[in-house]
Amino acid sequence: MPPSRCHSRPAIIPVLFKSLFRMPSAAFIDNKRAVAALFQQALFSAYPALQQDEAPFAIEVEKPKNPDHGHFAVNSALQLARKLGAKPRDIAEAIVAALPASDLITGKPDIAGPGFINIRLAASAETRVVPAIFAAADEFGKSTDGAGKKVMVEFVSANPTGPLHVGHGRGAATGDTLARLLETQGWNVSREFYYNDAGAQINNLGLSVQARLREKAGIDAAFPEDGYRGQYIVEIAERYAAENPADAKGENFDAVCKFAVAALRHEQDLDLKAFDVQFDVHYLESSLYTDGLVEKTVEHLVRMGHTYEKDGALWLKTTDYGDDKDRVMRKSDGTFTYFVPDIAYHVTKWERGFGRAITELGADHHGSLARVRAGLQAMQMGVPQGYPDYVLHQMITVMRGGEEVKISKRAGSYVTLRDLIDEVGRDATRYFFVMRKSDSQLTFDIDLAKSRSEDNPVYYVQYAHARICSVLAQWGGDVASLRGADLSPLTSKYESDLLRAMADFPELLAAAARELAPHLVCVYLSDLAAKLHSYYNAEKFLVEDEKLKLARLALILATRQVLKNGLAVVGVSAPEKM
RNA sequence: GCCCUCGUAGCUCAGUGGAUAGAGCAUCCCCCUCCUAAGGGGAGGGUCACACGUUCGAUUCGUGUCGAGGGCGCCA
Known part of the structure; x- marks a missing residue:
């Protein structure tokens, strides 16, 4: 497991305390709460009877x-x-009419449409967000609501039987952004990768490599029917033969399997590193067997009385917990079905102290959801009913040359995550995967992403950041001096739009984390960037009027900070030049 | 057949129990003697799949129908 993240982890705690004292992002939320309080007061003064209700009406x-x-x-x-x-x-x-006087609100609220009350904030209340951003800097938008509690995000969890493909890429981007989002809310996040390195798939992998070795050695051998036909198998076979000249025919099956798994894990690790995704823990399915946890889990389930024997197999009554049919745990040949280690694995999550766990999976695995939850309940060990949370991402349709590319490891047709990173770039690939709601299907057009990469939405956001850097560079003054700028000249519609959008950022992060919906961050960033671009085209920042200039520069400096913070959550760079 | 997700502009997709449903691309028209035109402004384009229900109010919530994808094996 990569140590870097483990070492950096304790740093979260002092950060939490620091931000608690500063309460950096509370400024605009307080405006909203203050307005609500004013109206609550007005409502009760106009209709005193409402106060007597057992659940008094709350102003929204x-x-x-x-x-x-x-x-x-x-x-x-x-x-x-x-x-x-x-x-x-x-x-x-x-x-x-009953509204108390307040310097929060400017003018008299309008009554509009069928009966909405519309309120305008005083300018001084609106600009308050800017000094809050300067004070909090990289911490702006964060919250301490997670209170340092442990949460595990399990994602990618690809079998070590082939390179990572675009689906894994979507999982990697989604899971990592979820983890980052939870970190912004003060959770102590652990990223985990579960390797299915036991069972039939690995056997199949070994057989495939072995077949290529025999082919190479001139032995006429049939390729396994369900074997992996990708070119990478041939390459692994070649390397195995080169490094193990004594076994060029691959007769040591265990050694072939181990070699192939190690090679593929290494490749996957490199791909993920290039994608800026790092895991705290890699958990091996095989260790569940060697540590006896699978056996232990089965014994425990039998003891809890939710199993029965039928047709020579051992069944778990998952129907007791909402599954639509019972499931076989131990086959008549004595081996376990895959979902038993799945349950054992999730038991370890609970026992390792993760009161909350999120499993990010491709939607094609959603069938395992009910079974794992049912298994955990059948253990009767106090695991909450909805444990773990699931975030499923829908399938990706890959288009190349106007045609759909069928992704199949066995058939060998492949678009790897590495292809995308190399051809499209890390930033664009990450952004592209995260910008769509994970439970809607997405079409990834390789040609579009490659040949017209300037149309990729990520550049739009990054460009806003770079533009601000460029303006500040041309101004040439000391950026720190903008912290105390008088913001009263900021009165245009564009300025107000920006101020309001930035003030929404803390709430946006909280909502995205709460809903486990990372795409909301991209939607927000794109909107904030659009407001900056509109402003840029409508007004000049480096104007003669010194007061106005400093106010505008302070505003875009704050905007740059929020763009940077938002991009960091998605794991995308914030370039100073483009 | 049962279960899950989805159905919003020509395409790819956001969004919401409320006021005139948005963006990008594509089409058309404008804007660099000016802080990066990887940008901005404008036009056209919609029965929010369909029906019924809940609600003061439904595109949003519920039920049903249709359509797309996925899952339903002693495969993982």
Whole structure:
């Protein structure tokens, strides 16, 4: 296991405490809460009876998507219309009339449409986010809600039977971004890779390599029917023969298997490193057998009484826990089915102190979800019912030359993760995989990604960052001096849009982590970049008016910080030049 | 047949219990004597698959139908 991450882990704790004291990102959220509190007060003063309810009505403040509707909107008048037996607009009038004076809000709230109350913040409240960003810097947007609790994110978990393909790439990008997201929320995250290095697949791998060795040695041998036909098998065979001249025919089957697995694991590790994905732990399925955990798990399940013997096999009554049919645990030939080590593995997650675990899988494995959960419940060892959380990513359709490329290890047709990283670039590949909701299918057009890489959305976001760097460089002043800039000249629509978008960042990260939805970060970044580009084209930053210039530079400096922080969550670089 | 996910612009995809459903690409028209045009502004393009229900309000929630993908083996 790579030690680097393990060593860096303890550093999280002081960071948490530091940010707790600073509360860097609380500024704008407080605006929202303060507005809610004002309206709560107004509501109870206009309708005192509401306060007497056992569950008093709570004001909800939301952000309207249409900017013409102000910074915040309150829809309580609509929600209360029936209960109060009054027209929504009349209720809204009464609430607004009862509103206490406050320097938070500018002007009188509008009553619009069917009964929305639209609120505009005072400029001083709006710009508060900028100094908050400067103070928190790389920590802006983070939260301590996770309280340092342990969570494991298991992802990729490819069998060591071939190179990583595009599907693994999607899993790697999704899982790693999830891990980064949880870290922003103060969780103590461990990234884990589970190797299915036991069982029929490995046997099959060994047979495939062996067949190529025999071919090489001029022995007429049939290639295994379900064998792996990829070119990489031939290469492994060649290397095996070169490094083991005494066994050029591959008669030592165990040695061939070990060699092939080691070679493929090494390749996979290199690919993941190139993708900037690092694991804390690589867990070997084979160790579950050698450590006796599979046997132990089976014995425990039998003792708990959710098993039975039938047709010479041992069955687990997964139907007791919501599965649609019972599952065989031990086959009539005495070997275990794959889902037994799966359960044993998840038991170790719980026993290793992970109160929360997230398993990132391709959707083609979703069948294992109900079985593993059922198995954990049948263990009756206090594991919560929904353990572990699952994030499934849908299949990828790969297009090349206008035609679909069928991904098949056995047939040998392949687009590897390495191909994408080499041809499209790490940043673009990661961004592309994360920008789509993981449970919708995505089409990866290789030609488009390669030949028109400038159309890739990641450049749009990175360009915004680079543009800001360029402006600041031309200004040539001391960036630190912008920290205390007077922000009152920031009054345009573009400036207000940027301020509001940046103030949303902490909530966005919290929501993306809560929903286990990394793509929301990309959606956000793309939106923030668009606001910067619009601003750039509409206004000049390096203007004569010194006060205005410094205010604008402070604003884009803050924007650069938020872009950088967001890109870091997705694992994409923030270049200073492009 | 049963289970899971999805169905939103020509294409690839976001989004939401609320006000006029968005972006990129593609098509068309504009914008660099000016901080990077890898950019911006504008036009066209939609029965949010369909039906019924819940709701003051449904594209969003529920049920059903249709369509796409995946899973349903003593394979992993």
